[in-house]
Amino acid sequence: MSSSSTSSPNSSAAPTSSSSFVINGSSTSLHNLHLNNIGQQQQQLIDPNRYNSLDYFELSGKLGKGQFSEVLKAKNKMTGRMVAIKKIELDLMKNKKAREDCRKEIDLLKQLQHENIIRYFCSFIVADQSKEYLMIVLELAEAGDLSRLLRTFKKNFRLLPERSIWKYFVQISRAIAYMHSRSIMHRDIKPANVFISSGGIVKLGDLGLGRFLSMETMNLSTFKKGMVFSIVGTPYYMSPERMNESGYSFKSDIWSLGCVLYEMAALQSPFFGEKQNLLALVRKISKCEYPPIPSNIYSQHLKLTVSNCICANPARRFDARDVLTVAEHMHSHFSSISKSQQKIHSAPQLITNTTTTIRQPQPVRRIQVSSNRSPTTLPQLGGRQNTQL
Secondary structure (H helix, E strand, O other), X not given: OOEOOOOOOOOOOOOOOOOEEEEOOEEOOOOOOOOOOHHHHXXXXXXXXXXXXXXXXXXXXXXXXXXXXXXXXXXXXXXXXXXXXXXXXXXXXXXXXXXXXXXXXXXXXXXXXXXXXXXXXXXXXXXXXXXXXEEEEEEOOOOOEHHHHHHHHHHOOEOOOHHHHHHHHHHHHHXXXXXXXXXXXXXXXXXXXXXXOOOOOEEEEOHHHOEEOOHHHHOOOOOOOOOEOOOOOXXXXXXXXXXXXXXXXXXXXHHHHHHHHHHHHHOOOOOOOOOOOHHHHHHHHHOOOOOOOOOOOOOXXXXXXXXXXXXXXXXXXXXXXXXXXXXXXXXXXXXXXXHHHHHHHOOOOEOOOOOOEEEOOOOEOOEEEEOOOXXXXXXXXXXXXXXXX
16 A cells, blocks of 8 residues: 655745646646546445444455554455555554544545545554554555565666656656645655556555645745645655755655656665765755766656756746646657557666667657746657667
8 A cells, every 4th residue: 555746836835836838839737636536436446434344354464564553455355355454553652643643644545536546445443452453444556566666677687668667657746746736745755655556557655644734834924835844754755955854845745756756767766875874865965966867768858857856946846737747748758659669669678788779759849847937948859869668
């Protein structure tokens, strides 16, 4: 199981821009952010008012373990559906804040209805001897998480084809854009929290660190509007403003999103170091010091998207809609490559191999970002371009 986000221009603290992309002369809107019928479909899958007891589920193993919880694999005895059950030991949460965070997680899960976000089915409390456990029944992503996939490629000395990178990344971007449109930050976006279903659908999970920005939070003074001042999350994917505890907004999720895109190409976090302390990590993050993405293998579009997400100044960083529009465009472009070309280049290339050069099918016009920050123009696709597929 697990969780996901991007900033809406009016909800992010930094941008006052109305970022829009123009592709082939027409502006694009967010793709499938509000899937109105998903909630109804999910209610039909598992009725939260009906399956509110562990008696309805057959446990079949452990999927993972956290500080206060473990995740179990189970089958609904009535429907036969495989699910993940997050088992949280309430007695371990002596801290009132931990219990409150747990309650918030459930509230978040109830709100979010999106194809690319792990589904919430129901929750209930069970007593085992002298202990109490909160059980949260979630959608099971059978193929594991993105970090496992990347480790497999790295172990075999192979790089992900760029077509696959955009296929996964566009789905993560859709989840983030949806969350940000609901004024929800994820705050812990990383490959381990990106799950993959058996059908290849990407699911953002682990909303335990997510935070709902209520209207009270959003209506603070201009300087503090939409800012959050607590540190949670994974250091390698934290934005400079979070590391420096200077307050952060939705743009912090975009930084983390850029780190995930980078890692899909380079097979390691941009700020990873074998022997580095926290101070060295903070310094690298603050200065945006990271190795370049493998040259002559991936497109300039991918590199520019990374650099526009991993940007020290939040005001100059992409927002969720920017990222989503580029991701949709690139996914569409690589999907349009003829099946014969896909068949030839479908196998991932060895890292030590020379670049495969192909001719892109048709020129695609530039994507322009119109905003108050400096415009970013992604170069034209088409013609002859070194791209490993």
